[in-house]
Amino acid sequence: MFILVALAIYLMVSLFSYTADDPGWSHSGFTEKISNIGGFVGAWLADVFIYLFGLFAYVFPFMLAYAGLQTYRNRFTKEYYNTHQLALTSVGFVLTMMAGCALMKMHLATFSTTLPAGAGGVLGDVVATLLIAPFSEVGANLFIAALFLAGVTLFTGVSWMWLVEWTGKVVLLGWEQLLFAYGRLRDYLQTRRVVAQREETVKKTKERLPKVPPRIEPGVEKIEVAPRAVEERQSDLFAKGSSHQLPAIELLDRPKERFKGQSPEELEAVSRLVELKLLDFNIQAQVVSVHPGPVITRFELQPAPGVKVSQISNLAKDLARSLSVISVRIVEV
Known part of the structure; x- marks a missing residue:
């Protein structure tokens, strides 16, 4: 796994730093100084891949890294030793490369002048020529698209029905979030407008009011208690009567206000x-x-x-x- 991932990274760096001036497999180059980050070997490999696969060569490192990660993830499962599964994955890899190069050849012909063997490379040119002759360009596009989808499914195991459902779910969720954000933005703008109108109204009203x-x-003043009422409140604490009776309630002072x-x-x-x-x-x-x-x-x-x-x-x-x-x-x- 680590070897495949390291090789994929090296190919990616070499391909993205490819220049036609460096010496390679399809030409000798115009300068002795190598500008490719991968050095002489990187320039040579980049030229080989671009010559064979065209623009689809830039996808090759990602496919190689994905294959390495899948191998590492399935190292403890039965699929790691399943030759049938390995054969299907290999067939999917080959179909994806063939169909992808053919699609680049048929639909990205404008890059043919800047690449050694055109946008689809030698492989894309061969596959497109073999299918266009008997099936015409429309039929060739249909067959190549079918081969590309089948190759991706065999190589990655991705179900296109699941992908369509997942895409639809993401689109609907994004649309709901967009509507929610739009509603909140509209409410916020309306609130700002109402607040501004309110402030303007209050300002004009304050200017208009005297x-x-x-x-x-x-307020209500405290009523003083007359001396007579104070005298009448006084009573004999030890009045005659039964000994169990409590003193009168009038002996208590009024609570403070x-x-x-x-x-x-x-x-x-x-x-x-x-x-x-x-x-x-x-x-x-x-x-x-x-x-x-x-x-x-x-x-x-x-x-x-x-x-x-x-x-x-x-x-x-x-x-x-x-x-x-x-x-x-x-x-x-």
């Missing part, structure tokens, strides 16, 4: 948010006053001329969803 901040009303409320800046920001959310529904209104509370915050709106109050009332649930609050109650005054 820059008057809403009036923030004072923890409601801090929102700052005026936060209330103004929420007011502007309410105005922008109403603009999403094509309703222009201005928050003129805010009444904060421990549970409910009241916003007084001044609708623009031509806006009906019923239009705002019908958007209670939509506004609650947009503002991320539990509920919104709209009261007409």
Whole structure:
């Protein structure tokens, strides 16, 4: 296996560095300096292969490397010692080379002037001439294509039906991925366009709306407990009665209030948010006053001329969803 792979690499390097100026088997060359990477032997082998097989000589190293890899992979199986399988592989190798050279000869004649024996080499010229004479060019193409497919199948063991199914599966999968990528790209562009329109609308609205901040009303003040109520709360701790009774609940102090409320800046920001959310529904209104509370915050709106109050009332649930609050109650005054 290693010998075949090394030989394939050496042939590949020699063939790809082939020049007609180097001395070879079909000509003596025009220079004494060898430019082929494979040296004198590489130049000579490259000239032999190109002369015999034409352009298909460049496929020969890959076929040789594939044969080496298959031999190494099947070294512990019965196919390694199967002479019948070895004969079929050899027949496939020969058919592939013959048909491939003939196809190069018939369809790549433009390279005939740059190669010693044409695009198909001597082998392609012989096979094409033998088949074109009795079957014409069309029939020869059909027979050569059939021989090429049969040779590839015998040499590699590849099923053309499996190859067609696999190709179709890959094409369908690629088409689905392409459609998915196109859909995501379209959604992304639409989102960018909507965001740009939204930013432009917000910018124009901010320029159009008056820059008057809403009036923030004072919150609910803490109610002081009157002295009378404090005195009435006092009672005899050791009142007469049964000894198992607990003291009255009025003896306990009231819990401290923890409601801090929102700052005026936060209330103004929420007011502007309410105005922008109403603009999403094509309703222009201005928050003129805010009444904060421990549970409910009241916003007084001044609708623009031509806006009906019923239009705002019908958007209670939509506004609650947009503002991320539990509920919104709209009261007409």
